[in-house]
Amino acid sequence: MSEVTSALLAGAIVLALVLHLAWLARASRNKAAAALAAEQANIRTVIADAADVSDGTAGVITWEGSWNGRRVQVRTIIDTLATRKLPARWLSVSITEKVAVPATFDMMMRPGSPTTFSNFDHLDHTLPKSSALPAEAVVRTDRKGVRFPQEIIADHLGIFGEGRAKELLITPNGVRIVWLLAEAERARYGVFRQAEFGDATLDPALIEELLESASTLRDAINRNERQAV
Incomplete structure (x- = not known):
């Protein structure tokens, strides 16, 4: 040749x-x-006016709109931190309306490594935890010495019994629940280092359930505060 x-x-x-x-x-x-x-x-199908307001952050898609007359946010986050055994895809659902709490209440289930979806690791104060809260939960806040209606919060944590709810965040500006949608396919990630999540999609019924849970909890906290006054 x-x-x-x-x-x-x-x-x-x-x-x-x-x-x-x-x-x-x-x-x-x-x-x-x-x-x-x-x-x-x-x-x-759940939030009729949902608009994509993503800011270009890699792996993060954000929608905002209204549901039952309340402002809400739905976000998906792909977490590829090296500290995780497998990349994960998280669903964050928030009611972005005022809540009668004095500071940030952040309950994380089984915290073991940093996350890309939360500031939990940066909160300085760990709260004494009510026995009514899940045994695997750790609660932190950004203000020392504040009190939260933990018994009321505990009454609205049924969704955390399913094992996929990861975080409950309550601030004066809203309530957020973070849910594990899927972990990356082990074989593909192990060979190609590609985070593929198979057929994991956003189920409208799940979004509705998370919104309902967050909304009901917000209402209970605000109702308790009005009664106390």
């Missing part, structure tokens, strides 16, 4: 590889766009 023929063959191989990689990248973008459109459609 002549040097010219060898060079032409090598060039053809390189061109074919470049074209294949470009095709893979385009197919990946198309798949991601279709998945995003499907998830927005699912969200809009």
Whole structure:
């Protein structure tokens, strides 16, 4: 084989590889766009006016809108921190309305490593915990010496018995619940280091359930505060 023929063959191989990689990248973008459109459609069955307000942060998609007359936020977060055994995809659902609490109440289930969806690790004060709260929970706040209606909060934690609820955040500006949607496929991540989550999608029934739980808890806290006054 002549040097010219060898060079032409090598060039053809390189061109074919470049074209294949470009095709893979385009197919990946198309798949991601279709998945995003499907998830927005699912969200809009619950939050009719949901709008994508994502700020471009990698792995984070945020929608905002109104539900039952209240401002709400739905967010998905892909957590690929090296401290995790497998990347995770989290669902964060929030009621962004005023709550009658004096500071931040952050309850994290089984905290063992940093997270990308929470400031829990940066809160300085660990609260004494009511026995009515889950045994696996740790509670922190940003203000020392404050008191929260823990017994009322405990009465509205049924959703945390399913094992997938990770965090309950209550601040004067709203209530948030974080839920584990899926962990990455072990085999693919182990070989290719790619975080693929299979068919895990946003279930409208789950979104509705989380919104209802957060809303009911907010109402109970505010009602308790009015009665105390």
